[in-house]
Amino acid sequence: MHQIQATLATIAAALDEATDANPxxxxxxxxxxxxARLEQITARVxxxxxxxxxSAQDVAEEVGARDVAAWLVAQHRVESPAAHATLRLARELETRPVVRARLAQGRFSLEHARVILRGxxxxxxxxxxxxxxxxxxxxxxxxxxHRPKDLRRLTSHLLEVIAPEVAEAAEAEAIRRLEETANANATLSITDQGDGTTRIHGIVPEVVGHRLRTYLQAYTQPRIAALEADGKVQxxxxxxxxxxxxxxxxxxPTRLPAHGGDATTVVVTMTLDQLRAGLGVAWLDDGTPISTGETRRLACTAGIIPAVLGGNSEPLDLGRTRRLFTPTQRKALALRDKHCRTEGCTVPTAWCDAHHDQPWSHGxxxxxxxxxxLCGHHHRRAHDPNxxxxxxKNGEYRFRLRNNRGTFSTDMSSRLPST
Structure with a gap:
């Protein structure tokens, strides 16, 4: 009898004796x-x-199986993914004699061995x-x-301990490979949904995601300004x-790459009467319709070209981005306003837009x-026809919702100017 068979017979007999023993x-x-001893024995077994x-490939060949993992699946109803993972682990242990010997001694668990092999x-x-x-x-x-979880974390700093002279170069090479893979896998899709929204889905390198997150956080309103109309937090x-x-x-837009021989711009087309009256719709250069209120709001901050047409559809004016407030003007506005100029709003100037008190279309x-x-929330209100x-008297903005009849939803209409 082979020594392994004898050992298993001894283990089985000993377990039989302990079957009815009450711990x-x-x-x-x-x-x-x-x-503690059971943990060691479990690792050793x-x-x-x-x-x-x-070493059991011949067992698989005996019944025509591809490998011993497939044999385990067929003969012992083992789940296929688990069986093949076990076979891979067995083959890896063959190439790591120290790990195999320590596991055979019960010095650590099978999960520890997996972490070591991966590291x-x-x-x-x-x-x-x-x-x-x-x-x-x-x-x-x-x-x-250490526990497997802690050991997994330590493996990332292994070279710094055993070979600090090569750790820096190895880390740089690992990062280079990671970035190369990330750039190769980068993808971005922009799909119009047909309901007034566009779905944006992308996978970008981590550094790009970090930069975008940082930029967006600069525009995210403070919690006090992140409330819906009903007072709930957005x-x-x-x-x-x-x-x-x-x-x-x-x-x-003047800092964007040239596009079609010109700086990249967004052209909004509408009639002069529509712009002045705030009625009707405008169109982007790809035919997408937007409201006149949205057009006015964009004209305050975005580098757009409002192509205003006369009665015969001839261009009356092609606006220029000098309509945007300069950085120096924004600093002056920040010194003067301190925060959003809406009554009761304290959103700081860093999160505010520069708004034209009198629209361009009205001089x-x-x-x-x-x-x-104005903060983003109140800037949208300023251009919302509703x-x-x-x-x-001190120049602070106040907004009142109109009702469906064009009058005001509160009894304050008597003291507000007529529209």
Whole structure:
């Protein structure tokens, strides 16, 4: 009889003797000792099983199976993914004699062994043999002192411990490969949904995602300003969507790459009467319709070209981005306004847009006397035809919702100017 068969027979006989033994009669220190010894025995039996699996290809060939993992699935109803993962682990242990020996001694668990093997596989391929050997011993020593989760974290700093002279170069190469893969996998799709929305889906390198997140956070309103009309806090996903819109609107088009022989611009077309009356719709250069209120709001901050047409559809004016407030003007507005100029709103100037108090279509100018800082929420209100805009004596904005009859939804209409 082979030694392995004899060992298994001994284990089976011993287990038979303990089948009816009740652990409740063990003293507490004895229970602790039994549990510790069972952990060791479990690891040792697991190693023995893996050692046999690694050499059992002939068992699979005997019945025409592809490998011993397929044999386990067919003969012992083992789940296929688990069986093949076990076979891979058995083959990996064959190439790591120190890990296999320590597991056979019950020095650590099978999960520890998996973490060690993964950590060794993640090391650079061109490391000297003596460094790899030192790494294997070091991880096996650490496994006796740390949980698998903690050991997994330590493997990322392994080279810094065993070979600091090559750690920096290896880390740089690993990062380079990671970035190369990220750039190769980058993708972005922009799909119109047909309901007034566009779905944007993308996978970008981590550094790009970090930069976008940082930019959007600069536009995200403080919690006090992130409330819906009913007082509920807006979802963060919605705040980020609005912040993304603000980021695009505040991008300087003169700094974008040339597009079709000219700086990239967005052209909005509408008639002069529509712009002045706030009625009807405008069209982007790809035919997308937008409201006149949205057009006016965009004209405050975005680098758009409003192509205003006369009665015969001839261009009356092609606006220029000098309608945008300059950085110097924004600083002056910030010093003057301190925060959003809406009554009761304290959103700081860093999160505000520069708004034209008098629209361009009505002779407004881009200067300090005709400008105010409004947060994104109130800037949309200022250009929303469903709201009436009023100014207090100290210049603060106030908004009142109109009802369906064009009058005001409150009894304050008697003291508000007529529209």
């Amino acid at each position: 409740v009669f063990l003293a507490t220190p004895d229970k602790a000792d039994v549990l 697991a190693e023995l099983r893996l050692r046999v699996i690694a 060794l596989d993640d090391l650079p391929d061109d490391l000297p043999a003596e460094v790899l050997a030192r790494a294997e011993v070091t991880l096996c020593d650490l496994a006796g002192e 979802p963060r996903s919605r705040l980020l969507a609005h912040a993304f819109a603000q980021l695009l609107e505040n991008t300087d 407004g100018h881009t200067n300090l006397a005709h400008g105010s800082l 709201y009436y805009t009023d100014r207090s």
